[in-house]
Amino acid sequence: MYSPLIDELMQAFRVLPGVGPKSAQRMAFHLLERDKEGATKLAQALTDAVEGVGRCDCCQTLTEQSLCRICANPRRDSSVVCVVENPSDIIIFEQSGAYQGFYFVLHGHLSPIDGIGPSDLGLDLLESRFSGGDIKEVVLATNSTVEGEATAHYISEIAKSHNILVSKLAQGVPLGGELEYLDGGTLAHAISSRTRVE
């Protein structure tokens, strides 16, 4: 409908979550009509991030360092590791101010139907951290969905085999909800009253 470069740009915007044909068109025209500088900066930021950002060697969160800021911080409590599904979950924990330990990011959950098994989530890396001896407690903070709970259960079995205390967030996390949408206050409460998994 438009000239090829504009069509391609609109199509390219469709890779973004929540962006349909109408939004893609608005984005393309907005940038080409009013903010070519912003478009160039976005292109550069995308290229830099794609090339530079990988996963933390220790917790698997997204970072351009070999160790993320949290894993590289010697003042964190190395006796606790909190397991989350997504990098953005870490931010919610940090904003709550109620957690001083380390993290482990699964980038998803176990999903046999999609062929996602323990090694895809890096659970071998997590188990090697359990073997290290520093970790005394693992806080399971996967989403409270069926898949999230199943993943948490799987990890709790590994942790117990290493004699590591397993806990999960206290009630207060809405059932069926995703951590990302939780406010800091609710989460702070859920962290401080986390319950032990027997």
Next chain:
Amino acid sequence: MYSPLIDELMQAFRVLPGVGPKSAQRMAFHLLERDKEGATKLAQALTDAVEGVGRCDCCQTLTEQSLCRICANPRRDSSVVCVVENPSDIIIFEQSGAYQGFYFVLHGHLSPIDGIGPSDLGLDLLESRFSGGDIKEVVLATNSTVEGEATAHYISEIAKSHNILVSKLAQGVPLGGELEYLDGGTLAHAISSRTRVE
């Protein structure tokens, strides 16, 4: 909060219309976690479009050619020109199937308070097209906002001074609305019953 490259990417997404901090975060993580290839394509499409897309020499719409597809089409009716505010308005006209003439894209409307005057909209170029002698009618299809109407009035005065018939879209265009949100059927009706501006 995140590592610098991720922060920069999130910030860069904020140039897109309708994208707040939360959407920007979701976009950045989605691409970095699940679609680096899509991110690279988007970066390339942005770069190509920023470098390649300019304005049609004749109608000012966005295109990477010196003449857009419509202006370069000898089978269009060269006796009518339709004046619209945005390139995307052209698509709505084309989809309606009710218009065979040419277009002229203002990329906005007169807005003295923002320092946007006739030359910023390319009205000198439009007037030189009026002077060419081919154009017998101008269809004013600016948005039916105060600024859009004022712009239409200004253009109608120029057109009349060149003895060009001036028309506007018939009732059917919702008052206070923007053309972009109109369906093709309503627009087709409005085009076929357009009224002459005296």
